[in-house]
Amino acid sequence: MTTTTYLILAGVVLLFVVIFQIAKASEYVSILNGEDKANKQSNRINGFLLLGFMILGFLGVWWCNKELYGSTLFPQGSASVEGEKIDEMFMLTTAVTGLVFIITQFLLFYFAWKYQHKEGRKVFYFPHNNKLELIWTVVPAIFLTVLVVFGLRFWFRITSDAPKEAMTVEIIGKQFGWIMRYPGKDNTFGKTYFKVISDEANNSLGQVWQDNEALKLKADPANYDDVVTTQTMYIVKGRPVKLIIGSRDVIHDVGLNHFRLKMDAVPGIPTTLWFTPKYTTKEMKQRTGNPDFVYEISCDQMCGNGHYSMKGIIEVVTQEEFDAWISKQKPNYYVAFPDKDPSNKAAATDSTANKIAAVN
């Protein structure tokens, strides 16, 4: 331990001793002066402090909001069309609960201050009142019904089936990173099976692209054009995107804060979510005034000691940029089997028909 540590420790102990001695002394004084008098005094002080706490508390709430609102996601707005509804719902809930918060906290501290002990005050013997109790059962119930109705409308909209024109991307979590897969030209994901996963053989998702007698698997040709990438996902502005979410090992969670959505990645049980991005990453850099802005995928479910570093990136681009990007990606099948890749063969042409023929 360093000297500073000892000094800090000594300081804390000293402070304790001082507080403790003062407290003991005040106890003796109260016994000498009569407990009644001491109680009256401490009652007055605490009544005053309760009122002060309320006033400073409300000011603090206002100030905290002023200081920190800018660092939340609200000023930049939702980056997805669906997320707008969530922001709307948030503001509605804040309005309702904020009102209740102010009224009840005010009454609590105001009553405490107002009705602090006074000699000779007669308390109001008021054990029950059915009408009052009925009112504060029914009124909260009505408010909550409103919130439930709005909430569920948004909930069903968000969890409804993705529109038909949506692009699909598969995103698979693993300790500690993300793997993405695009269905390729046939717009179909090839089958996967976890027992054929092999990172060494470039088959990180277990794509079934070879017959396997032992596991009774038949190669799925839909796999041949699937593109697999890691960490960064490209999606298109204004085009709904449906994520098919899974995990290779433990439970992860695809957290999409700017789009206001998240969904768990559970091994063995695929989940989905869909949304429509509103702004490209470039546009967001301007909206937020932050040249380093990126859409981040945060893992939001405890997944092990590297949980905090499990970051993915979403690049929202225009359709043209996306087309240019995807055309440069090599299907994972060709990455795993370079000899099957037509572009590696002298005789190969770039026609799709030939590609498939070569594969077969």
Place this chain on the structure above:
Amino acid sequence: METTHTHVVSVSQEAHDETHHGHHHHHETFLTKYVFSQDHKTIAKQFLITGMFWALVGGLFSVIFRLQLGYPDAKFPWLEDLLGEWAKGGQLQAEAYYALVTMHGTVLVFFVLTAGLSGTFSNFLIPLQIGARDMASPFLNMLSYWFFFIASIVMLSSLFVQTGPFSGGWTAYPPLSALGQASPGSKVGMDLWLVSMALFVVSSLLGGLNYIATVLNMRTKGMSMTRMPLTIWAFFFTAVLGVLSFPVLFSGFILLIFDRHFGTSFYLSDIYINGQALPNEGGSAILYQHLFWFLGHPEVYIILLPAMGMVSEILSVNSRKPIFGYMAMVGSLFAIAILAFLVWAHHMFVTGLNPFLGAFFVLLTLLIAVPSAIKVFNWLTTIWRGNLKFTPAMLFALGFVSLFISGGLTGIFLGNSALDIHLHDTYFVIAHFHIVMGVASMFGMFAGIYHWYPKMYGRYLNNTLGYVHFWVTMIGAYLIFWPMHYEGLAGMPRRYYKFDIWESFKHFGSLNQFISIISIIVFLVQILFLINFFYSIWKGRKVTSQNPWGANTLEWTTPINPGHGNWEGDLPEVHRWAYDYGKDGKEFISQTTPVAADESRH
């Protein structure tokens, strides 16, 4: 009934003899009086002091990981002295951070706020307030403590194994908790965690069954159910919740143990880890979450209801005014107890739960806000036009109401699935449950300790230290947790070791420092409270009157230092409810006072 009666007489005789002759002519040795005691009051103190030990440990853990969150780049050489490998070069390692976070959660939720809270006060107050000599089964009651004690030893020992204690979060979701390959903490640390928790469930069940049996069968003459103080109602519902939900958790743990060691696939399927595909197929990781939260949600109320009951009692006594809407208070406790079983899946909105099913859980979750609102309004009406004495207990009770409002309202955000999609597992959730369940229940516990300390030890706690304790904790709790809502609204995820690589979350550095500093101050003040507690056991101001707060309930009709058996002579007879304060111009009317002929009715 016959047997109970005989038992009561014999204990009464014992207590009688002891008080009058003052020497131990029967088998009361140090061991049977303080260690293997069957006196509910001693067992209560054992629960309390063990709970305090755990609160100190759990609190210290939070201070250490808060240091990491506030000062991720700083080096603290003393941390290495304290934690060794865990803080290489004075910097907390990720595995240590996760171990501390996990232990903080487990310890605080189960060992402090379940055993320490309802274990202490159910034990202490049920016999005293219903007019019984002891629990229905003092022996099982003793066992309940000792199972808790062994559970504590096992949990404590897991801190010292080489691969570290369990570090996958207090909810222990598989596959992370099922596979040693997934995390070092999931190796032997997890086995110890499971054994400890299983023992804890046994302790909790033994206690709970005892509380239920005692409340139902051993009330003194005249103590009908509707004359019971609200504390007893709260402890009763708490025990019912525990007895019905802990076995479900237990079953979840059993399946987890099977998956870990016996090759079953209850929770495991399609897993490829450390370069190897596991043979398990067909299990569901989500099944565990259902089993866990079927306890996990009622658990929140197991923690909260005792605090609510004690706060109701303390507010009424110190307002010198009856609790408002007694039957509504009982009814809302009942409603909360029922609904507590029907909302568990609101913890699982983002697991891929069927949205249609989710809708019911939204509805039922928000429905719980209604009985909660009734309770708040009834508390407010209780202090309205009262004559409030701000004892430290009363201040903590008022603080409880304030925190319960603040934290309860943010529950309305999280219970609504459409918002939960955004806020789930962010700091917003941390802020919510710490305020409403953690700090609020802690306040209920403090209120209970300050209020019943004179009955426990025949001495008072120092008032000035009590006020310092209250104000620093109250202000500190809001300063710590209020700003966290904003971090959550920026999407900042919980359980992150550091945020430096995250463009979206790294701008909270100075706020995190501020929160860490406040939490250290608040922690130090809790130590001050502990000093006050232990100092006052021996050196506190002595209680000189039998009923120092002028309260109506039966515990204040016992001698200042009640022996085993509680009352000398006959058990008191009850003639009225517990809340006749300020009636007909009388300041208070004890439950043992017969109803006078000219008394007004209500």
